[in-house]
Amino acid sequence: MAEAWEVRKNDGVARVKSIFIYPIKSCKPISVQHASISPTGFVWDRHWMVINSKGRGCTQRVEPRLALIQVDLPLEAFSPAWQPNHSSYLVVRAPGMPELKVSLAKPSLLSQGVSVWEWSGSALDEGHEAAQWFTDFLGKPSRLVRFNEESETRPTDPAYATGFNVKFTDAFQFLLISQASLDAVNEQLEEPVNINRFRPNIFVDGCESFAEDLWKQIIINESKFDGVMLCPRCKVPSINQEDATQGNEPTATMMKFRSAKVLKVDTTTTQYKGRVYLGQMLVCEDDSNSWGKIISVGDVIHVEKVFPSYADVAV
Structure with a gap:
């Protein structure tokens, strides 16, 4: 994997819009x-x-x-x-x-x-x-x-992030998606979907669509987050969160522009072939004693490092 290069974006454009x-x-x-x-x-x-x-x-x-x-x-x-x-x-x-x-x-x-x-x-x-x-x-x-926090630990996949733990989440500590990315998906759909289909923890606004795909490292309120993997979407986005009915969208349409093949990401060693991708999965480093720190709606997203291309992003 190519070395991530540094870029500063401290202009305050991208901010936390919602926390779930x-x-x-x-x-x-x-x-x-x-x-x-x-x-x-x-x-x-x-x-x-x-x-x-x-x-x-x-x-x-x-x-x-x-x-x-x-x-x-x-x-x-x-x-x-x-x-x-x-x-x-x-x-x-x-x-x-x-x-x-x-x-x-x-x-x-x-x-x-x-x-x-x-x-x-x-x-x-x-x-x-x-x-x-x-x-x-x-x-x-x-x-x-x-x-059971007192007796159990559940480590993240060491192939992507070593030394981090989760509870009952699927894979990593946080999922981040942008409003612009949701808008770009909805522009392709006959019936737009709500962000609740994609279940992020951190929903941001003020960046370009799919910019978060290449975020290798961001800082929010002095806490440092590492992007470890594009999020391969399962069948949950096709489930209407208001009535629990299931359809084919948005997954069917997203296959046209958010599949591994279209994005040209390397899936030769992954179990997620044939999936569509939306959102970046993150872990939080404790370099600045992050535990107990607060992330708030309105906080600025400082993008510290990005990947040069999709070929360098883990999936």
């Missing part, structure tokens, strides 16, 4: 004005996951109705150094279901043999009431588990 946190993997996000950075990504992001009877993590790929589940956390939960108490809850809602309140206090139950992608381990189990709620809504045996 997904407390339960594959369920609806919470849009926040600011978020704290932890060693595994934003605090509360993919902190919980629904598992099936075999302990395997459930996603919209096989359970599209997860898209209908809305979650809420106390507003103060997004403040630095906030600690939950016994009156703090994760609140879960879905059409036709009673409200579920899950205490943020550490549960006493453990689920063994929990797995997501290549990782397996133990997880904190949120108990019978939560399990029954998700079982009733999805129509099959399900449980809600919480990542």
